[in-house]
Amino acid sequence: MTEPGTIHCDQFLSHAPARVWQALTDPELHARWWAAGDVQPVVGHRFTLDMGGFGQQPCEVLEVVPERLLRYSFAEGSLDSTLTWRLEPEGTGTRLFLEHSGLDLDSPMGRQAFEGMGRGWPGILRNMEKAIA
Numbered sequence: 001m002t003e004p005g006t007i008h009c010d011q012f013l014s015h016a017p018a019r020v021w022q023a024l025t026d027p028e029l030h031a032r033w034w035a036a037g038d039v040q041p042v043v044g045h046r047f048t049l050d051m052g053g054f055g056q057q058p059c060e061v062l063e064v065v066p067e068r069l070l071r072y073s074f075a076e077g078s079l080d081s082t083l084t085w086r087l088e089p090e091g092t093g094t095r096l097f098l099e100h101s102g103l104d105l106d107s108p109m110g111r112q113a114f115e116g117m118g119r120g121w122p123g124i125l126r127n128m129e130k131a132i133a
Helices: 017-025 027-033 108-132
Strands: 005-013 046-050 056-065 069-074 081-090 093-103
Touching: 005 108, 017 027, 017 069, 017 081, 017 093, 017 108, 027 108, 056 081, 093 108
Parallel strands: none
Antiparallel strands: 005 093, 046 056, 056 069, 069 081, 081 093
């Protein structure tokens, strides 16, 4: 089996970590820059993200360090991957790091997700800047 695929992205956001954290954990703001869903920063919280044509994707919060780290499973039962959002203060803003890990590169769906999301994540992160401005 091939080593699972991992996508790494980072984006500077001209907002304090508290505001970026809010964009990651407030369902209304989250829906503005990525997907609608009842995301909450509580370990064990289960929620779904509405990915439009890709359907409802089940998730579970795995780790929370307020204003620093949010990790949750993503697309349980299909992609079975993990999203890790890490925030670091940088100057007057925040550097947001995203790691999307566990994508099965041996499966057509996993390979397609790795390639498509690898191209798509940078734009999604740029959307966050606009959504929280």
